[in-house]
Amino acid sequence: MFGPTVNYQSADQATDVAVGDFNRDGKPDLVVTNQSTGNVSVFLNQGGGTFGPAVNYAGGTENYSLALADFNGDGKLDIAMADVVGEVTLLLGNGNGTFQTATVYEPFFPTRLVAGDFNGDGAIDLAIGYDSNFVILLNNRGTKIALSSSVNPSRVGQLVTFKTTVTASLPGLPIPTGKVTFKDGTTKLATIALTGSTATFSTSALTAGTHKITATYSGDTNFNPHSSPTLIQKVI
DSSP: OOOOOOOOOOSSOEEEEEEEOSSSSSSOEEEEEETTTTEEEEEOEEETTEEOOOEEEEOSSSEEEEEEEOTTSSSSOEEEEEETTSOEEEEOBOSSSOBOOOEEEOSSOOSEEEEEOTTSSSSOEEEEEETTEEEEEOOTTOEEEEEEESSSSBOTTOOEEEEEEEEESSTTOOOOOSEEEEEETTEEEEEEEOBTTEEEEEESOOOSEEEEEEEEEOOOSSSOOEEOOOEEEEEO
C-alpha cells in the first residue's frame, strides 16, 4: 500500500527518472529528464520520503533518456543523457548534489542509454540504442592491468618480484602515470610509482601457504583507478 500522491514540479515534459545518491548523504535522490526544455531536474532527498525543489541543469536538446554512473572514477555519481537530435550529454557530479557544465557528444541518434564497464577496464561505458541496433561507446579513461610473478610457486625465504604493467585500454592515448599499491589479501605490501608503464615490488617475506596478490592503480588526470585480477602466489 502507498500513501497519497505528492507532486514535485520538474521543468517540463518529464520523460525519464533515475535514482542515485548525488550528495553522498546515504539518501536516494532523484533526477528527471525534461524533453521540451532540454535540461534535467535534480531533487535532493530531505529524508522522510520528501524532496527539495528541483534544481535544473542545462544540457542536450529534448532529453528523454538517462543513465547514472561514475564515469570519471572520482567516486561521485554522474549523469548521461540522450536527446532527440542525436546527442549524448554528460554531467559530471561534484559529490555535493551539484553538477558541472555539460559536455555534449554526438555519435549518432540514441534512443536509450545503459551504463556498464563492458570491456572490464575500470571505466564505465555506455550502450546506446538507436534505430534497430545498438552500439557501445567506450570510455577512454580505462586501463589494462597485468600482474605477474617472477617465480610461482616459490619457497619460504625466496625473493619474489611482482611486476605490474598499466596501459591505456584504447589506442592513441597517453601513458598512464601515478602509483600502484600491491596487496596480499587486505594487507598492504607496498606502493610504487609507475616508471613508464610498469611498477615492480620484491619481497622475501612471504610465509608458507597461498597468497592472494593484487595491484591497484591509483589513476591520474586521464585515467580511472583500477585493480588487477588476483594473482595466486603459492609458497612452499
